[in-house]
Amino acid sequence: MLQVYLEEIVLYKLPFVTAAIFFVGLFYRIYKYLSVKLRVFPVFPKASKSGLEKLFEYFSDVFLFKTIFSSDKFLWVLSWLFHVSLFVILLGHLRMFLGIKVDENFTSFLGMLLGVIFLLTLLSLLVRRVAKLRVISTAEDYFALILLLSVAISGMYLRLNDVSLDGYLLSLISGEKIVVGSSALVVHALLAQILVAYLPFGKLFHSIGVFHSNYLVRWKNARVRSSVREVR
Amino acid sequence: MPESAALCVRCGNCLENCHIYLSTGEWKHAPPNRLKILRKKADFVAFECNGCRRCTVFCPFSVEVSAYVSRARREIKNEAKALVELVEIQLEKGRNFEKHKQMYEAAIRFLEKKHNVKIPLNKKAEILFVPLQGEHTIIPAAKLFNLAKEDWTLSYFEASNFAFFLGDMELAKKVSERIFREAEGLNAEKIIVTECGHAYRVFKMFWREWFGRDFEILNIVEVAADYLEKGIVEVKGSLTEPVTYHDPCQAARNSGLIEEPRRVIENFSEDFREMRPNKERNFCCGGGGGLVAIPEMKDFRMIAGKKKAEQIKETEAKYVLTICENCRTQLKDLREHYNLNYEVSGVVELLSKFI
Ligand code: HEM
Ligand code: HEM
Ligand code: SF4
Ligand code: SF4
Numbered sequence: 403m404l405q406v407y408l409e410e411i412v413l414y415k416l417p418f419v420t421a422a423i424f425f426v427g428l429f430y431r432i433y434k435y436l437s438v439k440l441r442v443f444p445v446f447p448k449a450s451k452s453g454l455e456k457l458f459e460y461f462s463d464v465f466l467f468k469t470i471f472s473s474d475k476f477l478w479v480l481s482w483l484f485h486v487s488l489f490v491i492l493l494g495h496l497r498m499f500l501g502i503k504v505d506e507n508f509t510s511f512l513g514m515l516l517g518v519i520f521l522l523t524l525l526s527l528l529v530r531r532v533a534k535l536r537v538i539s540t541a542e543d544y545f546a547l548i549l550l551l552s553v554a555i556s557g558m559y560l561r562l563n564d565v566s567l568d569g570y571l572l573s574l575i576s577g578e579k580i581v582v583g584s585s586a587l588v589v590h591a592l593l594a595q596i597l598v599a600y601l602p603f604g605k606l607f608h609s610i611g612v613f614h615s616n617y618l619v620r621w622k623n624a625r626v627r628s629s630v631r632e633v634r
Numbered sequence: 635m636p637e638s639a640a641l642c643v644r645c646g647n648c649l650e651n652c653h654i655y656l657s658t659g660e661w662k663h664a665p666p667n668r669l670k671i672l673r674k675k676a677d678f679v680a681f682e683c684n685g686c687r688r689c690t691v692f693c694p695f696s697v698e699v700s701a702y703v704s705r706a707r708r709e710i711k712n713e714a715k716a717l718v719e720l721v722e723i724q725l726e727k728g729r730n731f732e733k734h735k736q737m738y739e740a741a742i743r744f745l746e747k748k749h750n751v752k753i754p755l756n757k758k759a760e761i762l763f764v765p766l767q768g769e770h771t772i773i774p775a776a777k778l779f780n781l782a783k784e785d786w787t788l789s790y791f792e793a794s795n796f797a798f799f800l801g802d803m804e805l806a807k808k809v810s811e812r813i814f815r816e817a818e819g820l821n822a823e824k825i826i827v828t829e830c831g832h833a834y835r836v837f838k839m840f841w842r843e844w845f846g847r848d849f850e851i852l853n854i855v856e857v858a859a860d861y862l863e864k865g866i867v868e869v870k871g872s873l874t875e876p877v878t879y880h881d882p883c884q885a886a887r888n889s890g891l892i893e894e895p896r897r898v899i900e901n902f903s904e905d906f907r908e909m910r911p912n913k914e915r916n917f918c919c920g921g922g923g924g925l926v927a928i929p930e931m932k933d934f935r936m937i938a939g940k941k942k943a944e945q946i947k948e949t950e951a952k953y954v955l956t957i958c959e960n961c962r963t964q965l966k967d968l969r970e971h972y973n974l975n976y977e978v979s980g981v982v983e984l985l986s987k988f989i
Contacts (some may be wrong), residue, residue, distance in 0.1 A: 431640075438637035440701040441803075443839070444689055446890035446914055469694045470647050477647065535646045538666045541646050611641040612695050618636075619696035 405585060412591045413570070420595040427602035428610070435611060437490050442618050460621050464612055481528070484523035487516045491557075501569030511591055521554045542604050549597055556590035639669045639702060641695040648689035648697075653917045654682065657940040665689040665699050672702040680706035681714055682934060684925065686883035686918035703923070704801030712802040716928045720796040721805060727791065728812040738790055745769055751776045753789045761786035762822035763854075764793040764813060764833070766959055771828040773984035775854050781989065782866045787820060789813060793833035794959070799924025807844050810836060815847050824850040826857055829980045831884030831922075831958035838889050853885070855957050858982050859894040862901050869901045869988045878905040878951035879912075879981070880942070880965065882958035883922055887914035895957055895981045902988045907949040917941045919956075921964025936971045939964060943972040953977050955984060 462468075467485075470478045494513055497504065528547045531539050560566075565584045573580050600606065646782055648665040649655055655663045662671060662679050671677050685700040711718055727734045739755060746753050749769070752775050762788055763779065765771040770790065779786045791813050797805035817825060825841075827834045837851045861867040879899055886893040892913050899906055909916065920939030925931045942965075954965055954976050965978045 434637065435640055436636045440636070440638075440698065440705060443687070443698070443700070443888065445687060445696070445887050447892060466979055467694055467966055470645070470731065473651060473692050474647055477645065481645070535649075537661055538644045538646060538649070538664050540644065540670075605641075605643045608641045608643050608695055611636075611638070614636070615638045615696045616694075617696075619690065619698065 404580060405583060405588075408588050409582065409584075412588050412595075413567075414574065416592070416595055417574065420599050424602060427599070431602045431607055431611070435607070437593060442622075444622070445619055447483050447507050456621070460617065463620070464616060477530070479522050483519055484527060487520040487523065491516050491520060498566065498568055499571035501572055510561070517554065517558045517561055521551070524551050524554055546605060549600070551591065553590065553593045555596055556586060558595060560584070560590055569583065609631040637960070638697045639673050642666050642669055642693075642697050644697075647694065648692050649775040651692040652689050653686075653920060653941040654684065657920075658731065659936050665693075665697075667698055669697065669702060671782065672699075672706045676706035676709035678710070678713055680710070681910060681921060681923075681925070681928070681931070683870050684883070684918045684920065684922035684938065686922050687888060688883065688915070688918060691697065691887060691914060707799070707801035711802060714800065714924070714928050716930075717796050717799055717924055721800070721809065721844075724792075724794075724796060724809050724812075731790075735790060742772075742788065745772065749773050749776075755790075756820075757787045758821050759785045760822065761824045761826055762789055762817045762820060763787070763826045763828070764789040764791065764837075765828045766792045766794060766830055766833075770980060770983050771830075771959070774980070774983045775826075775828060777986050777989065778854070778858060778861060778867060778982070779936065782861055786826075786978055787822075789816060791816065793827050793830050793837075795833060795836045796924065796927065798836050799927070804926065806840070810841065810844065814841070814847075815903055817849065818847075822849070824852060826852050826854055828854055829957035829959070829982060831882035831889075831960065832924075834891065835884045835889045853891055853894070853957070855898060856894045858985055859897045862898060867989055869985070870904075871988055873903050873953070873984075873988075874905060875952040876905045876907055876950055877953040877955060878907050878949040879883050880909065880919060880946075880954055880956040880961055881913055881916035882956055882961045883918050885915070885957055886916060891957070895938055895955070898981050898985055899955060902985060903953075907951055909945045909949055915943060919961045919964040919968070921960050921967075924960075924961045926960045932967070935964060936967065939968045939971075942970045943974060946976065947972075951976055953979060953984070955979055955981050957981050 467478055467482055468485060477581060491513075493507065494516070497509075511606065524547060528544075528551070531543060531547065563584075563586065565587055567582065567587070570580060601609070644666045652663070652665050655665065661667055663682065668679055668683060671679055680703045683699065683703050685703050687698075687700050689699050690696055707714070742753050742755055751773060753772065761779070761784055765775065765788065776788075795806050795809045797809050810860055825837060827837050834853050841851065842848060858867070862869070879895060879898060881892065896906075911917070919942045920935045925935045925938075952975075956962060956965065956978070957980060962978050962980070968974065969976060969978070
């Protein structure tokens with residue numbers, strides 16, 4: 403009985419609280435981020451392309467982690483696989499929540515593969531941090547990695563036990579609640595929501611700010627009329 | 635810039651890319667830690683950073699350590715007495731102009747005789763050339779301008795702006811204002827700056843915003859590259875000994891002056907060797923951010939320059955060229971400190987020996 407009760411809370415009540423914290427937090431954080439006034443300087447050379455080409459290059463810079471690629475190939479492999487697997491896993495969740503049906507074998511294979519990659523890269527990032535980056539690491543860095551790890555492990559447990567939540571999003575709206583009866587799901591959904599609620603407040607805010615600060619420093623037209631040449 | 639420090643994920647990508655952390659290995663000198671300290675309070679670590687922005691180049695979020703460094707420096711500027719005094723001297727020249735003018739004119743007339751070149755002073759002209767103290771910044775440029783038959787005149791002030799190193803932009807504006815008024819008075823259209831990294835950056839990045847007027851701002855190296863390309867100036871003879879070029883942070887990644895010096899050097903050097911890495915990824919010499927002008931920082935900057943000394947040694951160059959007065963001083967000091975053997979020279983300065 404308690405099990406069903408908890409599941410209902412975590413799946414059908416808590417998400418509204420989480421969403422509220424997330425959005426309010428996001429606005430607050432963006433406001434704080436923008437309200438600090440420091441001087442912007444460009445780094446040269448600037449992209450000389452224009453229009454669509456420039457847009458394309460800007461996004462490929464951001465999404466391919468080129469700065470890391472240029473200086474630390476090992477970190478690049480870890481970090482890029484980590485982020486990409488996270489991204490696709492989230493897409494997979496969206497598919498599941500919307501109840502879109504794709505070939506079962508395919509989704510379970512992909513889910514398994516990505517889950518393993520996600521878990522292993524996270525573990526490696528943690529090992530790397532402990533082994534190499536202790537000088538610069540803060541408690542928050544460990545917290546973020548361990549939280550992500552716990553979400554990953556509980557998620558993999560669900561995957562291995564074939565617990566699924568098809569059409570969850572629709573059920574949230576329609577009110578026809580799905581009852582799964584899995585404590586692991588309660589744990590996973592709870593941890594995941596802690597992660598979502600925490601995202602705007604700590605270092606995970608980089609997922610939002612990355613677009614803005616890179617744009618300012620590397621892409622925004624640094625031209626002060628003719629006194630700074632734009633091209634380069 | 636918004637609070638870019640909030641984006642730092644402490645990925646560590648910048649650690650090996652900061653020459654100061656590389657050479658000292660100290661906790662407070664890792665860029666993310668420097669950031670953490672300076673976000674909270676204005677600490678002296680702000681003066682133990684060259685503001686070279688190499689960490690920004692390698693940061694996936696372009697986090698601006700140097701912006702926090704500037705902010706902190708302004709708050710605790712009295713901890714760098716030498717810089718504060720230098721600013722005062724600069725401003726005094728503007729306030730007490732008549733006295734300064736007489737001494738300056740005498741010095742320039744002396745130089746004219748000594749080198750047998752014409753140096754126009756106090757003349758309405760298209761070009762205002764802003765030098766530094768020291769004839770090596772004046773004579774080579776004067777020769778170039780005269781060869782090209784330019785309508786030019788020499789500024790009464792030096793290009794450097796020590797207030798910029800203090801992160802105090804109000805004060806930096808006052809220092810620049812002396813030259814701005816001079817340029818307006820002489821009806822100048824182009825301002826040509828001597829080989830000096832931070833000075834060039836200040837002219838290029840701030841003048842329009844400060845004074846609302848669009849002078850064409852050029853560096854003497856750009857002008858030299860242009861003359862060579864157009865055949866206005868011809869090179870006679872060449873240098874066979876190995877030459878390398880040090881990209882000043884302020885000129886290269888912070889102002890975009892990257893290819894022009896190389897184009898000039900290739901005109902007179904037969905054996906030009908790049909340092910690795912170079913251009914916008916070049917390592918700072920360890921003297922930037924005004925550290926060269928603070929006597930107490932000498933020991934620190936000798937340690938900070940370790941990476942640069944290694945880079946130079948690897949090229950086995952006999953000439954190390956650069957276009958920044960701060961870098962020059964630092965490169966010479968490094969030579970003594972690390973027992974290396976090379977000549978330090980400006981690019982245009984060396985070019986002038988071949989025309
Ligand atoms: C309220 C939010 C969430 C719910 C209800 C939820 C639910 C589930 C379910 C039911 C599975 C099993 C999938 C299957 O067997 O078909 C799963 C797997 C997984 N989840 Fe979540 N999840 C949530 C949020 C998240 C978040 C935010 C992350 C990542 C940061 C995450 C990471 C994973 C991983 C790594 C797996 C295993 C690999 C996979 O199946 O793709 N989950 N989740
Ligand atoms: C547009 C989206 C994003 C971009 C471009 C991006 C980019 C980056 C980059 C370049 C790094 C530094 C390399 C590293 O340390 O791994 C990083 C680190 C990190 N990212 Fe992201 N990220 C994004 C979204 C996210 C999201 C949504 C999360 C989590 C929910 C996340 C979690 C992390 C974590 C935990 C680290 C630190 C890894 C460590 O401790 O070593 N990122 N991100
Ligand atoms: S590279 Fe940028 S995000 Fe990474 S530790 Fe350095 S300052 Fe922080
Ligand atoms: S010295 Fe240069 S690389 Fe090091 S922290 Fe300062 S600006 Fe960044």
